[in-house]
Amino acid sequence: MKPDDLQRSAWLDGELDPEAARQVEAWLREHPEDAAEMRLWSADRDALRARFDPILDEAIPERLQASLRQRPGGTPAAEPGWRRHRLAAALLLGGLVFGAALGAGLAWQTPAPAFAQFGGPAWAHRAAVAHVVYAPEVRHPVEVFTAEGAPSEQRAQEEHLARWLTKRLDMPVRMFNLRDQGFALVGGRLLPDAAGPSAQLMYQNAEGQRVTLYLRKPEAGVSTAFSFQRDGELGQFYWVEDGFGCALVGKLPRERLLALAEAVYQQAEDRIKPGTAPAKPPV
Numbered sequence: 001m002k003p004d005d006l007q008r009s010a011w012l013d014g015e016l017d018p019e020a021a022r023q024v025e026a027w028l029r030e031h032p033e034d035a036a037e038m039r040l041w042s043a044d045r046d047a048l049r050a051r052f053d054p055i056l057d058e059a060i061p062e063r064l065q066a067s068l069r070q071r072p073g074g075t076p077a078a079e080p081g082w083r084r085h086r087l088a089a090a091l092l093l094g095g096l097v098f099g100a101a102l103g104a105g106l107a108w109q110t111p112a113p114a115f116a117q118f119g120g121p122a123w124a125h126r127a128a129v130a131h132v133v134y135a136p137e138v139r140h141p142v143e144v145f146t147a148e149g150a151p152s153e154q155r156a157q158e159e160h161l162a163r164w165l166t167k168r169l170d171m172p173v174r175m176f177n178l179r180d181q182g183f184a185l186v187g188g189r190l191l192p193d194a195a196g197p198s199a200q201l202m203y204q205n206a207e208g209q210r211v212t213l214y215l216r217k218p219e220a221g222v223s224t225a226f227s228f229q230r231d232g233e234l235g236q237f238y239w240v241e242d243g244f245g246c247a248l249v250g251k252l253p254r255e256r257l258l259a260l261a262e263a264v265y266q267q268a269e270d271r272i273k274p275g276t277a278p279a280k281p282p283v
Helices: 005-012 018-030 032-056 061-067 081-103 122-134 151-169 253-269
Strands: 184-193 196-204 210-216 222-229 234-241 245-252
Touching: 005 018, 005 032, 018 032, 061 245, 122 184, 122 196, 122 210, 122 234, 122 245, 151 184, 151 196, 151 210, 184 210, 210 253, 234 253, 245 253
Parallel strands: none
Antiparallel strands: 184 196, 196 210, 210 245, 222 234, 234 245
C-alpha cells in the first residue's frame, strides 16, 4: 500500500519506527516517481531550515516574557494560567511553523529576502539559495557521490549521475571537468525548479572551497547573455542558451569564478542545440 503524506513526512524526518521506515523505503525503491517527489520534499525542508533555523536561537523578547508572567490585572499568573499561556504559545509556534512549511513549496519560485542584491531571473536566485543550503553540508552535500572509491568506481558513479540527471531533466547533462582550475567533482543532486526538476553539481578544491553548478532546461526560445552578479561574498555567473541553462555559484573572487565559468561554457558548447548564442564570457 502506498504510504500517505503523513507517513512519508514522518519518514523524511526520521520519526517512523524501523519496520514502518522499511516499508516506506521499499515502496520508494519500487516507485521512482514517488522517490523523486521525496527528494523535492527534502530540498524544500532543507531550504526551510536554512532560512528559519537561526530564529530558534534568538532570545525571547522581554516584553513577551513579561506578558506571559503577568495576568491582565498585573498580578503574577498562577500555575494553571501559566500552563495555559504555555499552551497558547505552543499553538502559536505551531501555527508559525505550519505557515512556514506551507510557504516552503513557494521558496523556489519567489525570491527570498536574502541575496537582496541578486537580480536577474528567479531561477538564478534559486541557484544561489541551493548553494547556500548545500555547500556547507559535511555528511550530505550531494545525493550521488562521485569522489569516493577507486577510480573505476568514481567513473561508474559519474556515468550513473549523468544518465540519471539527463533522464530527469530531459536534456543532456555532463560532468564538467574543472581539474585544470583546481576543482574536483564531489557529486550531484536533483532539485526542484519552478516548472520541473533541475540539478546541482558540486565541486571542491584542495582548500575545501566549494562551487556549485545549477543546471536546468529553460523555456523554449529563452536566451540570456552571460551575466555576473554578487551579494556580499557570494558571486554568480549565469547564462541560458537554447536547451541549456546554467548558474555557477561560489564564494570566490570574480576572476577565479570567471575561469571556472569559462571552462564550463566551453565544455558545454558541443552539447548545446543550435540557436542564438549568448555573448561570450566577459573578461
